[in-house]
Amino acid sequence: MSLTLGIDIGSTTAKIALMEGDEVIYRHYERHYSKVREKSIEIVESLREIIKDREFKVSISGSAGFGICKAVGIDFAQEVFATAEAIKFLEPDTDVVIELGGEDAKILFLSGGTEERMNGSCAGGTGAFIDQMVTLLAIDAKTFDEISLNYNKIYPVASRCGVFAKTDVQPLLNQGVNKEDITASIFQAVVDQTISGLAQGRKIKGKVMFLGGPLFFYKGLQKRFQESLKLDDEHAIFPEYAQYSVAIGVALCARMNSQSFTCDSLLAKLQESKNVASSNKYLEPLFANDEEYQEFLARHESASVDEVSIDEAFERNGFRKVDAFIGVDCGSTTTKLVIIDEFNRILYQFYNSNQGNPASVIHDQLQYIYENFGDKIHIKGSAVTGYGEELIKAGFNLDAGLVETIAHLKAAQHFNPQVDFIIDIGGQDMKCFYIKNKTIDSIMLNEACSSGCGSFIETFARSMGYDVQTFSQFGLDSKHPVEL
CATH class of the missing domain: 3.30.420.300 (2-keto-3-deoxy-galactonokinase, substrate binding domain)
Structure with a gap:
């Protein structure tokens, strides 16, 4: 044959x-x-x-x-045609096909008038979206799926984009909602996006075939689809050849x-x-030569903060406790903590993923600081900003909570009192604000999409098999960047 x-x-x-x-x-x-x-x-x-x-x-x-x-x-x-051919060959009595891929999603209506619906410019509710959520919760994909089957409550989570989803998920984490409920809620968001965004009111009924990698590997996603569409085992088909x-x-x-x-x-x-x-259309490289790159580094490093170790500051202070101030930035994907002295020198700094539980990260850091430096510093004040501001302020009795933009302005004016424009790219948001008369005059920020933010870059780097540092260096060294 x-x-x-x-x-x-x-x-x-x-x-x-x-x-x-x-x-x-x-x-x-x-x-x-x-x-x-x-x-x-x-x-x-x-x-x-x-x-x-x-x-x-x-x-x-x-x-x-x-x-x-x-x-x-x-x-x-063409993949839609190929999918239809496969179903006609393997399961000819199928009424509807729902297929989720890495960055695309589609529904094929095969009975009652053949019709195909497919996502357009956004990968919300696809495998890449789920990958982002797995990264956010700092667990592996297998664990993410397994714990989703043990949920007690479903919370509303947007799935149109990573920005909206993370904006919903982060407060749930900050409030101490268990990850079983959050993972199931994320899968439910994928279901809602597929049904509302693609079916658009057309009834999904009869024998429904679920295809694609995400619908094969994630049993929790299968369960959310089956329950949402009210399909019994005879009408919800999850074949072993789905992927x-x-x-x-x-x-x-x-x-x-x-x-x-x-x-x-x-x-x-x-x-x-x-x-x-x-x-492809190519762009100019970021740096024409190594000399340009070194000039770039020197220019940016000139806006640095003096650093001194706590031990050295303690010794310079005549072995008396050093007055210190703690600042915490609890962001969408990372947690940052800095201790400065009265001369604005950095005594200690920490930057890491919040691992889906920023309160635990801050707790561990504060415990480390007290155990190792408690006899050398006198904490005179503390403040927090970012997504986790309220949780961290209340949980650890910090003195103040600051709106993120005010924290940015305060820091920028330390480096340049005449600053008139600030741009910030974070894990899932980017914003720029104009400064007029030393106050914030107007703010612009991304709303409907997290493309171009830190999590976008991190997910892209992982999809190519690199960590962010390696990915970044490749970009700096590139001689022929492609216009995307």
């Missing part, structure tokens, strides 16, 4: 399905970390032992697969192709795609 190979290269993962006749004889699923062409070659290499010298037909699908097809002339299969469905459909589409390949000839094509010149 003839062999057909379907390759589905999505925004975050690569999937393949090898069919012999009507039987799927091999399938594979893994993240590609944006190394799309390298991963395609690796996948085909892994098929050598199975296919050997036999010829086969192949098609490629997915948001990241189109570029390969365009570069080397391999047939492309391979598009690849199977692509393999079925490949039957119509005229061109056949061997592993060697397909690998040659894929290798060829690595050498095809990109049609």
Whole structure:
């Protein structure tokens, strides 16, 4: 019987399905970390032992697969069409298909008038959104899913964007709501986004097929969908091939192709795609040379704060307690704590993820400070700002809580009394404000999207397999930045 190979290269993962006749004889699923062409070659290499010298037909699908097809002339299969082909082949009596991917979501209505609905410019309510929430709660994806099954209460959480979701989730964390309830609430938000944003009033009924990686791996998400749509086990289908469905459909589409390949000839094509010149528009590098980079560093380092260790300050003070002041910034994703002396020198500083529980992070830090420096500093005052302001102020009896913009202004005027504009990019928000007559005159901030914020950069770095520091250095060293 003839062999057909379907390759589905999505925004975050690569999937393949090898069919012999009507039987799927091999399938594979893994993240590609944006190394799309390298991963395609690796996948085909892994098929050598199975296919050997036999010829086969192949098609490629997915948001990241189109570029390969365009570069080397391999047939492309549109993923919605491929999904429909797979369902007609595997479960022909299906009425509705709901599929969630890394960055896309779609609903296919197959009975009562065929219709397809798909998300547009926002990845809210998809796998990437869930990844962001996993990062925010500082637990692994498996634990996130497992604890969601033990919830007691569902809280309203927006899923249109990471900004809105985190704005809802962070107060829940600050209020001590257990993570079981929060994870289930996040899954419910994904369900609400899918139904309200895509179905848009059209009834989801009959036999409903749930496809895609998130709907295969997250049992808590399955449960929220089934309960929300009031589907029994006979009408809510979560197949074991959910994450391979598009690849199977692509393999079925490949039957119509005229061109056949061997592993060697397909690998040659894929290798060829690595050498095809990109049609992307390029920008100027951030720095023309190392001299420019060093000048940049020197200019920024000139606006630094003097630092002295607590031990040294204690010794300089004649071994008497040093007057100290504590400032805490409890943000959306990170917690910052600084101790300064009366001369505005930094005695101690801390910066880390709030690990989904900022109160615990602050508690541990204060305990460390008291145990190690309690006999060397006299805390004269304390203040807090950020998302967790009220919680931290009340929980640790801090003297004052400050609005974040006022804290920014105070710090900026310390460095430059004539400052007239401030821009701040945080974990999930960005804002800029104009200063007039040494007071804040107007403020602008992002509202509907967290694109371009810290969590966006962090998630992007992780999706490519790097930590933020490595990712940042690559950006600084880039000679040919691509316009995105």
